[in-house]
Amino acid sequence: MNDVLIKFILSAGTLLIVFGIAGLLTWVERKQSALMQDRIGANRATIFGFKAMGLFHIFADVLKMLSKEEFIPEGANKFLFNLAPYLSITFALVGFAAIPIGGELVLNGHAIQLQAANLNIALIYIFAMMSMGIYGVVLAGFSSNNNYAFLGGIRGAAQMISYEITMAAAITGVIMVFNTLDLQMLDRAQGAYMFGGWIPKWGVFVQPLSFLLFLTAAAAETKRIPFDLPEGESEIIGYFVEYSGMKFGMFFMADLVETVLVAALMTTLFLGGWQVPYLHPDGFYFPWGGHMALSNLPVVILGVLSFFIKVSFFIWTLMAVRWTFPRFRYDQLMNLGWKILLPASLVNIAITAVVIIFLR
Amino acid sequence: MGNMTEKRRLELEKYFDPKGSFASLRMAQMKRAWKQSNRRELNWLENTYIPTLMEGLWLTSKHFFYNLTFHVFHLFGLYKEIPAAVTYQYPEKPRPLALRLRTRHRLTKREDGSVRCVACMMCETICPARCIEITAAEHPDPNIEKYPFEFNIDLGKCVYCGFCVEACPEDAIRMDTNKLDIAEYTRQNMIYNKKRLMEG
Ligand code: SF4
Ligand code: SF4
Numbered sequence: 162m163n164d165v166l167i168k169f170i171l172s173a174g175t176l177l178i179v180f181g182i183a184g185l186l187t188w189v190e191r192k193q194s195a196l197m198q199d200r201i202g203a204n205r206a207t208i209f210g211f212k213a214m215g216l217f218h219i220f221a222d223v224l225k226m227l228s229k230e231e232f233i234p235e236g237a238n239k240f241l242f243n244l245a246p247y248l249s250i251t252f253a254l255v256g257f258a259a260i261p262i263g264g265e266l267v268l269n270g271h272a273i274q275l276q277a278a279n280l281n282i283a284l285i286y287i288f289a290m291m292s293m294g295i296y297g298v299v300l301a302g303f304s305s306n307n308n309y310a311f312l313g314g315i316r317g318a319a320q321m322i323s324y325e326i327t328m329a330a331a332i333t334g335v336i337m338v339f340n341t342l343d344l345q346m347l348d349r350a351q352g353a354y355m356f357g358g359w360i361p362k363w364g365v366f367v368q369p370l371s372f373l374l375f376l377t378a379a380a381a382e383t384k385r386i387p388f389d390l391p392e393g394e395s396e397i398i399g400y401f402v403e404y405s406g407m408k409f410g411m412f413f414m415a416d417l418v419e420t421v422l423v424a425a426l427m428t429t430l431f432l433g434g435w436q437v438p439y440l441h442p443d444g445f446y447f448p449w450g451g452h453m454a455l456s457n458l459p460v461v462i463l464g465v466l467s468f469f470i471k472v473s474f475f476i477w478t479l480m481a482v483r484w485t486f487p488r489f490r491y492d493q494l495m496n497l498g499w500k501i502l503l504p505a506s507l508v509n510i511a512i513t514a515v516v517i518i519f520l521r
Numbered sequence: 522m523g524n525m526t527e528k529r530r531l532e533l534e535k536y537f538d539p540k541g542s543f544a545s546l547r548m549a550q551m552k553r554a555w556k557q558s559n560r561r562e563l564n565w566l567e568n569t570y571i572p573t574l575m576e577g578l579w580l581t582s583k584h585f586f587y588n589l590t591f592h593v594f595h596l597f598g599l600y601k602e603i604p605a606a607v608t609y610q611y612p613e614k615p616r617p618l619a620l621r622l623r624t625r626h627r628l629t630k631r632e633d634g635s636v637r638c639v640a641c642m643m644c645e646t647i648c649p650a651r652c653i654e655i656t657a658a659e660h661p662d663p664n665i666e667k668y669p670f671e672f673n674i675d676l677g678k679c680v681y682c683g684f685c686v687e688a689c690p691e692d693a694i695r696m697d698t699n700k701l702d703i704a705e706y707t708r709q710n711m712i713y714n715k716k717r718l719m720e721g
Pocket of ligand 1: 682685
């Protein structure tokens with residue numbers, strides 16, 4: 162009973178946090194792009210004269226989406242048309258279940274892993290869910306009885322399948338180094354240190370090439386500029402061209418949730434997840450010889466904090482990329498995916514294998 | 522490749538007389554042609570686009586952090602004079618206008634507050650949009666002769682050429698109110714009468 166309750170609280174908490182971050186991202190996106198382009202950004206929505214730096218635009222957006230007409234085009238497959246946005250957002254959200262947001266919290270003698278679902282194949286599970294997310298895109302394009310939407314759906318399917326292969330191949334290197342698919346174990350393994358204890362054994366330090374490849378492929382997976390070919394605002398508007406109201410809002414949210422998911426995944430795989438440099442389960446051990454004892458609770462809180470700081474950093478990077486680069490052409494996209502990223506990730510696997518055997 | 526561009530340069534120089542007319546223009550053209558024919562292949566690193574991508578990210582991030590820093594300073598009331606954005610928050614803070622900018626018209630007044638215009642019809646005649654409509658009446662002062670009984674400008678038609686101001690012999694009409702945001706719900710309201718024009 163207790164276990165069920167704990168799991169319930171954990172998953173509800175994760176869901177709330179993710180929704181909160183994704184909602185906040187609409188604001189972050191506006192403000193960050195504004196700052197990058199020397200503008201002020203959205204600041205007109207007020208409540209009783211308070212602007213709160215434009216934060217109320219989030220509520221204004223939701224109100225707008227909810228009050229719009231839900232339009233279903235003639236000749237559309239109603240069932241699939243209504244199903245698609247739910248698929249999109251659901252599969253983006255369930256991926257978070259396997260992401261550890263913190264270490265081991267000891268409560269009344271209970272050891273609780275701060276992870277909604279403690280899977281030993283977490284990584285494969287997340288990848289499976291991300292692949293399922295393609296169905297949302299494909300079905301939306303297929304069911305709306307619109308050529309542009311159809312084109313967007315096809316593009317989306319082709320792009321996401323090609324980049325998924327690269328993604329999986331890129332993290333194979335990380336899996337080989339840490340020898341596990343369990344993300345909690347993977348985070349724990351990244352708590353080791355290299356070079357006399359100065360540099361933590363994070364994925365980004367042991368697998369830099371894999372990190373770059375994964376960053377690129379993951380950016381493509383979020384379907385945002387420079388990889389927004391399924392959407393392509395200026396050419397085909399994309400797979401959700403026929404959607405309006407909150408169903409469009411769901412696709413919009415799914416993109417942002419995926420951005421958070423990708424950022425969280427990169428944090429977990431490459432930046433040690435909830436690891437804080439030099440923080441061990443019983444306090445700080447500095448490489449220059451200092452020691453600062455800490456009990457379990459502050460250590461866990463620090464870990465969760467560090468996880469979210471790293472996630473914010475990756476979200477910031479993804480946003481900066483989105484607002485800096487122009488969109489790829491379709492053939493460039495496929496060239497990049499199949500001719501550069503995939504071979505590079507295969508080479509990375511080979512090199513990693515050789516190095517591991519040598520170090521044995 | 523180097524040989525070919527050298528040949529092209531010599532060819533161009535044949536047509537180029539450094540003392541002739543349009544010398545500087547020709548020079549610019551030549552330089553452009555030289556540059557185009559001198560385009561080189563990208564090397565391996567440049568072909569990955571990574572250096573240029575990084576450069577782009579660096580540029581936008583620089584702007585981001587610069588502006589963020591000053592926004593934070595502004596929150597604490599510091600360095601208010603250094604702006605963190607190049608935009609103006611329009612209705613509250615209009616953009617500074619040039620002194621000679623032609624804005625909405627006004628009719629100037631004499632010392633006693635009456636209208637300065639003598640209804641000479643010069644502005645009505647020269648107006649290319651034919652949007653000025655004056656009805657003259659006799660002025661009680663025989664030295665002034667006439668005054669406008671009615672003076673209407675249809676701002677819905679006006680093209681803001683400023684000819685009326687140039688034509689006026691009495692300095693009676695000016696375009697210096699600095700008002701640009703003229704909007705009305707009906708076309709009729711766009712016609713400004715003497716009273717509205719004299720109010721400034
Ligand atoms: S500015 Fe030009 S168009 Fe407008 S009233 Fe004067 S003369 Fe006519
Ligand atoms: S030109 Fe000047 S004086 Fe003559 S009618 Fe126009 S405003 Fe009046």
